[in-house]
Amino acid sequence: MLRLLRRRLLQGVPLILGVIIMNFLLIQAAPGSFLDVMSAESQVSDPAMLEQLRVTYGMDQPVWLQLVKYIWSVARLDFGFSYRQNMPVLDVILASLPATLVLMLASLLIALLLGVTAGVVAAVKVNTIWDNLLSFLAVLFFAAPSFWLGIMLTVLFAVKLGWVPVGGMMSITASNQGIVATVLDVLHHLALPAMALGLFYAAVYARVMRAAMLEVLSLDFIRTARAKGLGRWRVVLAHGLRNALLPIVTLFGLQFGTVLGGSIVVETVFSWPGLGSLMLDSVSSRNYPVVLGVLVFSSIVVILVNIAVDLAYLRLDPRIRAR
Amino acid sequence: MAGLDVRGLSVSLFTRGGVLPALSEVSLSVQPGRTLALVGESGCGKSMTALAIMRLLPEPPARIIAGKVMLGDTDLAALPERRMLGVRGKAVSMIFQDPMSSLNPVVPVGQQIMEVLRRHENLSGSAARTRAAELLTLVGIPDAEARLDEYPHRLSGGMCQRVMIAIAIACRPAVLVADEPTTALDVTVQAQILELLKRLQAETGMALLLITHDLGVVAEMADEVAVMYAGRVVEQGPVDAIFAAPLHPYTRGLLGATPSGGTAGRHTRLADIPGSVPSLAELPAGCAFAPRCKLAHAACTAQPPLKAEAPGHLAACFAALGVPAHAA
Amino acid sequence: MAVATPGLFRRFARNRAALLGLVILVAVIALALAAPTLYPRNPLRIVGPAELWPLQDPRFPLGTDSIGRNIAAIIAHGARATLLIGLFASLTATLIGVTIGSVAAWFGGWVDELLMRFTEMFQVVPGLVFVLTIVSILGGTVQNITIAVGVVSWTGIARLTRAEFLTLRDREFVQACRAMGMPDWRIVLAEVLPNALPPVIVLSSLAVASAILFESAVSFLGLGDPQVASWGRLVGEGRTLIRSSWYISAVPGVAIMLMVLALNLIGDGLNDALNPKLRNR
Numbered sequence: 046m047l048r049l050l051r052r053r054l055l056q057g058v059p060l061i062l063g064v065i066i067m068n069f070l071l072i073q074a075a076p077g078s079f080l081d082v083m084s085a086e087s088q089v090s091d092p093a094m095l096e097q098l099r100v101t102y103g104m105d106q107p108v109w110l111q112l113v114k115y116i117w118s119v120a121r122l123d124f125g126f127s128y129r130q131n132m133p134v135l136d137v138i139l140a141s142l143p144a145t146l147v148l149m150l151a152s153l154l155i156a157l158l159l160g161v162t163a164g165v166v167a168a169v170k171v172n173t174i175w176d177n178l179l180s181f182l183a184v185l186f187f188a189a190p191s192f193w194l195g196i197m198l199t200v201l202f203a204v205k206l207g208w209v210p211v212g213g214m215m216s217i218t219a220s221n222q223g224i225v226a227t228v229l230d231v232l233h234h235l236a237l238p239a240m241a242l243g244l245f246y247a248a249v250y251a252r253v254m255r256a257a258m259l260e261v262l263s264l265d266f267i268r269t270a271r272a273k274g275l276g277r278w279r280v281v282l283a284h285g286l287r288n289a290l291l292p293i294v295t296l297f298g299l300q301f302g303t304v305l306g307g308s309i310v311v312e313t314v315f316s317w318p319g320l321g322s323l324m325l326d327s328v329s330s331r332n333y334p335v336v337l338g339v340l341v342f343s344s345i346v347v348i349l350v351n352i353a354v355d356l357a358y359l360r361l362d363p364r365i366r367a368r
Numbered sequence: 369m370a371g372l373d374v375r376g377l378s379v380s381l382f383t384r385g386g387v388l389p390a391l392s393e394v395s396l397s398v399q400p401g402r403t404l405a406l407v408g409e410s411g412c413g414k415s416m417t418a419l420a421i422m423r424l425l426p427e428p429p430a431r432i433i434a435g436k437v438m439l440g441d442t443d444l445a446a447l448p449e450r451r452m453l454g455v456r457g458k459a460v461s462m463i464f465q466d467p468m469s470s471l472n473p474v475v476p477v478g479q480q481i482m483e484v485l486r487r488h489e490n491l492s493g494s495a496a497r498t499r500a501a502e503l504l505t506l507v508g509i510p511d512a513e514a515r516l517d518e519y520p521h522r523l524s525g526g527m528c529q530r531v532m533i534a535i536a537i538a539c540r541p542a543v544l545v546a547d548e549p550t551t552a553l554d555v556t557v558q559a560q561i562l563e564l565l566k567r568l569q570a571e572t573g574m575a576l577l578l579i580t581h582d583l584g585v586v587a588e589m590a591d592e593v594a595v596m597y598a599g600r601v602v603e604q605g606p607v608d609a610i611f612a613a614p615l616h617p618y619t620r621g622l623l624g625a626t627p628s629g630g631t632a633g634r635h636t637r638l639a640d641i642p643g644s645v646p647s648l649a650e651l652p653a654g655c656a657f658a659p660r661c662k663l664a665h666a667a668c669t670a671q672p673p674l675k676a677e678a679p680g681h682l683a684a685c686f687a688a689l690g691v692p693a694h695a696a
Numbered sequence: 697m698a699v700a701t702p703g704l705f706r707r708f709a710r711n712r713a714a715l716l717g718l719v720i721l722v723a724v725i726a727l728a729l730a731a732p733t734l735y736p737r738n739p740l741r742i743v744g745p746a747e748l749w750p751l752q753d754p755r756f757p758l759g760t761d762s763i764g765r766n767i768a769a770i771i772a773h774g775a776r777a778t779l780l781i782g783l784f785a786s787l788t789a790t791l792i793g794v795t796i797g798s799v800a801a802w803f804g805g806w807v808d809e810l811l812m813r814f815t816e817m818f819q820v821v822p823g824l825v826f827v828l829t830i831v832s833i834l835g836g837t838v839q840n841i842t843i844a845v846g847v848v849s850w851t852g853i854a855r856l857t858r859a860e861f862l863t864l865r866d867r868e869f870v871q872a873c874r875a876m877g878m879p880d881w882r883i884v885l886a887e888v889l890p891n892a893l894p895p896v897i898v899l900s901s902l903a904v905a906s907a908i909l910f911e912s913a914v915s916f917l918g919l920g921d922p923q924v925a926s927w928g929r930l931v932g933e934g935r936t937l938i939r940s941s942w943y944i945s946a947v948p949g950v951a952i953m954l955m956v957l958a959l960n961l962i963g964d965g966l967n968d969a970l971n972p973k974l975r976n977r
Contacts, residue, residue, distance in 0.1 A: 059813060060813070060816055060817050060820055063813070063814070063817040064817060064820070064821060067817070067821075071829060071830070071833055072833075074833065074834065184713075184957060184960065184961070185953075185957065187956075187957075187960060188905075188953045188954075188956035188957035188960055189949075189953045189956075190909055190912050190913065190916070190928070190931075190949060190952050190953065190956075192912075192913060192916045192928075192931065192932075193916075193931050193945065193946075193949030193952065193953070194949075196931065196934075196935055196938060196942075196945045196946075196949070197942075197945075197946065197949070199938060200938050200942040200945075200946075204938055204939055204942070264469065265464060265466060265469040265470045266469065266470055266471055266472040266473070268424060268464065268470070269464065269470045269471065269472075269532070269535070270472070270483075271424055271456070272422060272424060272456055272457060272461065272462045272536075273456065273457035273483060273484045273487060273535065274453045274454060274455065274456035274457035274458055274484070274487055274488060275453070275457075275483070275487060276453055283483075284472050284475070287472075287474050287475070288472070288473070288474055299819075302819075302820060302821065302822035302823065302825075303822065303823060303824070305822045305824075305825065306822040306823050306824030306825055307824070309824055309825065309828070309917075310824070310913045310916065310917065313916075313917060314935070324825065324828060325828075325917055327832070328828050328829075328831065328832035328917075328919060329918075329919070331832060333832070333833065336828070336829050336832050336833075337829065339825060340821065340822075340825050340826065340829050343821075343822050343825050344820045344821050344822070347820040347821075347822060348820050351820070361474065362473075362474060363473070363474060363519040363521065364473055364474075364519070364521050
């Protein structure tokens, strides 16, 4: 297990290096000087200070040396400085990260619960009205853009019914009412964005789960379990689910990046103060260090999550362990 | 202990193309401590019979449409599913052809044995584990305690079949249905597994319904034989009588052209019979074997009844009436 | 040669959901083609009162938006942008994916190793983050968005093409071509590629759907080209008025959903028709 961890971490290094180089090339491809925008952003107009910035960013040096320096600074987790927030880029990112992680985890939890349940029910009741209904819903939510779904959920549950707030992460008054009240308040705010982001992945998981479960249910050991006198649901849950979950675990890793992307859009809809809002703000204000920082940072997160998924797979499937 | 008595069991497949007769009026019986071998080419309904007895038919499309499956005084065919759950793995158990794929790959074998003990014997965790280890020892797996935590892929095919047998006999069933239990195994392992089944049968007195297409296995294991063709029992009787004087032309074909009663017949596999088993959708009227039968005549367009030709020896063939078996 | 197998359409048409998808797609294409005739003038000009609900005025069957633009006109013209961006982004992705996948499989060795690492790199970069980065640095023109979406969508196609090539590379007919002395590039283009394409086409059709979702997200965030009528942008613009006129967001969203739904159904149908082995799953 440790050997695999080390090997996968080593394999991740060239990937991250590649992402950094791509990042660097994007900077080089920017029309007009990167510095022009930077200086405009930080309101620097004095030529001497501009020259200072050029030297600071090494822009007077040959391209390959700039690349080496860039890689070296990212390796030390130095993504540059954001004049907009007047903080190092890493700090800006880390400040926004928790909110995004909360949203992503809640969404994935919803997706797993709904998707796996729907997939299992559809597979067990295959070709019945239940299967048709669930498959129809899955196809529908698979096609609905998350930002639109978010708005429609807001119209229904926040505007018409008034059950939940329209946006934000917590009420202004919540922070001085104790930890329990704060958590409940955040959950209250979280419900809609997590649904908006989670329902799409619920649809994805339901489709995959249905197919995987149908396949597993046709295998010999399911017949053995039935021959033991186990009831239908016990067979499905104790013997089918564990095997059918394996493709879901793989999918979880593969899609972590797209969930991150999806949270950008959903955060915008609900004014959720996470990486997505930061990204959109930085894109609109051409705050390149933050934009590129988010790109590199999120890629690293995806690599790490995939390594974690590989390790989880190792625990779930004893046949892999043997290799 | 009760034996198994199947009477007039009929199963149909309800497909989009129509209703197909998978089993027609199958009657069998196995007494405690005895072994009935069910033989025939693949597709003749052997496994279907086993699954129907266990009530594990793939429904839909298959459904029992007539007949009884008597276990003592209980008709399994008429039991509601909830009560049938208490029978499977307890009073009637089953083992399958491919032991490797019949065990759950992600669950240690010990847990797979303990599961059936918890279900039917109400054994708690540690008691179930002790009993599971005993069972593994009983089926001839050395170092049982350590093997409990192994995953199936770490065991050989023979070992997996032993585990399957341990699961099947865990609750001392009255009847064990073994569907081609040795087909997927090496020849030497086959013999060991058959030996094990014999020993366990002698110890527990269970009735064994052994499905096979290997006549060597039949000769080795069976007290009685039932020959199936196209979903019907066409001949049934004591193993010696069947080998010595097969009445049905199909049985004769199975045994090959070797002189009846000769030992050669006991160790050959099913001999090649010209033609192939008709599909259920295209069964001829009357005797299903007639198109492949050298002795077929006009009367064979009607269904021949299964009749006793000698005490305890039944056959469903008009030709068997006129032509003495040993003269063929 | 394997693409146009007889009965392909019949197999496809037997799948009612796929047929429904095809009907929707044809309807959207017809709408896109008819847009200049139906609404010959700029769809983004103001033509009536603001926030007029659908079905109130026959001139504006889908109502008007926050500043009195005809939603029906925006939907019709937006269909053009949506279809074009989806199609060309998918084409870009297919071109990159097939090239990289086939080169990796055909040459093998370190070329394969390098290209697969390259592919992995694009797999770990979150797609939308990359597209937004490109848009932020190079600007949100239709071309930039199309290429950016294509650049984040090719990895699956590359992997599939590689897998298909690997199985085809050692088949008898390819060996025979080699023995006849046919040059590599002709074997690849004339023999291997046509046989590898059917499953790739399925993935490409699904890539159109995901490209449309990407584009609509970018437009929704207000980073697209403001001069081009777009469904996603309209959803975004309607957002501020959800208390009074939520239909402004709802209508274009339904259009996006139907479009994506149709493409997914078609992709599934193609998959079933092209892989008869899996049809009965």
